[in-house]
Amino acid sequence: MRPMASLALSLILLLSACAPKEAKAPETPPSPTLATEVRTVRAQSGILEREVRASATLQAEKDSLVAAGASGRVLRTLPAGTRVQAGEGVVYLDPAPFQEALEAARLNLKQAEANLERARNQLAGNRATLKAQLQAAEAQLQAAKKRYEEGQALLSAGALAPLDLKALEAQYRQAESNYQNALEALSRLERGEDLRLLELQVEAARLQVRQAERNLKENTVRAPFAGEVVEVFVREGEFVGTGNRAFRLATTDRLLAKVYLPPDQASALTPETPFLLRQNGREVRARLLRKTDLPGQTRLVEVALKPEDTLLPGPAEVRYRVKLAEGFLIPATSLQVQEGETLVYQVKEGKARKTPVRLLAQEGGQAAVEGLDEGAEVIHPVPVGLKDGDPVEVVR
Numbered sequence: 001m002r003p004m005a006s007l008a009l010s011l012i013l014l015l016s017a018c019a020p021k022e023a024k025a026p027e028t029p030p031s032p033t034l035a036t037e038v039r040t041v042r043a044q045s046g047i048l049e050r051e052v053r054a055s056a057t058l059q060a061e062k063d064s065l066v067a068a069g070a071s072g073r074v075l076r077t078l079p080a081g082t083r084v085q086a087g088e089g090v091v092y093l094d095p096a097p098f099q100e101a102l103e104a105a106r107l108n109l110k111q112a113e114a115n116l117e118r119a120r121n122q123l124a125g126n127r128a129t130l131k132a133q134l135q136a137a138e139a140q141l142q143a144a145k146k147r148y149e150e151g152q153a154l155l156s157a158g159a160l161a162p163l164d165l166k167a168l169e170a171q172y173r174q175a176e177s178n179y180q181n182a183l184e185a186l187s188r189l190e191r192g193e194d195l196r197l198l199e200l201q202v203e204a205a206r207l208q209v210r211q212a213e214r215n216l217k218e219n220t221v222r223a224p225f226a227g228e229v230v231e232v233f234v235r236e237g238e239f240v241g242t243g244n245r246a247f248r249l250a251t252t253d254r255l256l257a258k259v260y261l262p263p264d265q266a267s268a269l270t271p272e273t274p275f276l277l278r279q280n281g282r283e284v285r286a287r288l289l290r291k292t293d294l295p296g297q298t299r300l301v302e303v304a305l306k307p308e309d310t311l312l313p314g315p316a317e318v319r320y321r322v323k324l325a326e327g328f329l330i331p332a333t334s335l336q337v338q339e340g341e342t343l344v345y346q347v348k349e350g351k352a353r354k355t356p357v358r359l360l361a362q363e364g365g366q367a368a369v370e371g372l373d374e375g376a377e378v379i380h381p382v383p384v385g386l387k388d389g390d391p392v393e394v395v396r
Contacts, residue, residue: 048368060250069218102212109205144175266301325361327368
């Protein structure tokens with residue numbers, strides 16, 4: 001059995017050696033990596049701005065509630081909506097009571113002046129009379145004094161009774177009082193106290209005349225400045241008192257737009273900041289007129305704008321742009337963040353190259369960065385999986 005097995009094995013090996021061998025496939029070189037098609041944008045230096053929108057209220061530059069300067073009954077008024085010039089009448093009061101008061105004041109003045117003139121005319125005659133009365137009183141005083149002194153001597157000699165001396169003393173004291181009264185009357189005349197009182201009465205009468213003349217002028221309530229009569233608060237036949245409001249006047253052709261902004265936003269505004277007011281589909285340019293230095297109770301700063309064209313009083317929208325940063329402007333989606341580093345891909349010599357940049361600001365799909373050259377080709381949008389050094393082909 002063993003020889004037979006050996007023979008079979010030899011036969012199998014012989015057949016295997018005679019079988020034809022399979023041909024090996026020829027080795028092919030690796031195919032080159034295909035370039036990724038990309039689009040690019042050029043980095044341009046510029047200023048990145050943000051558009052700010054806020055609510056504004058258009059108000060008249062001048063808006064006044066004009067009050068009546070005198071009391072009276074209303075004869076007529078101008079209708080609301082009338083445009084008037086400064087000093088033009090709007091509300092007219094009945095002038096008759098004012099004219100009568102003026103005539104009465106003038107009569108009082110004439111009477112006071114007549115009393116003063118009469119007193120001045122009497123003064124010259126009274127002075128002479130009072131001087132004569134003073135001289136007579138002085139003579140009587142000297143005579144009474146002499147008699148009293150003689151009586152004292154006679155009393156000492158026992159030639160005069162004490163009762164008679166008392167009578168002489170009484171006469172002396174009476175003469176002395178008469179002299180003092182005459183002296184005071186002449187002094188008062190010289191001081192002109194009575195005349196001064198009459199002069200004060202004349203001044204008071206003149207003041208009443210001026211007041212009556214002013215009241216007569218106030219019977220017409222006039223516009224303090226040129227504008228439009230917005231509202232009239234009195235009607236014909238009504239009585240209006242001094243200080244009561246008569247009408248409202250406003251400069252509707254010269255409006256101011258008032259905006260309330262946080263202090264940090266208001267501080268960035270300058271006279272060069274361009275503003276745009278939008279109202280009822282109409283847009284008007286405006287400029288900064290003023291802004292409050294400190295925030296009010298609402299923690300906001302009031303900013304007043306001057307429209308360059310006509311708008312209507314009421315609400316409006318204000319738009320303006322503020323500077324965020326100045327740098328190279330590229331689409332914000334061009335930025336990549338890898339391991340905490342902000343970068344972009346540039347095309348250099350047909351390959352994508354990572355370039356670190358510093359983000360300055362980002363707004364509305366745009367970003368301002370540092371770290372690029374003017375006109376650098378930045379890949380945008382960035383293909384998924386793009387790596388540094390990958391070959392790229394720029395397509396337009």
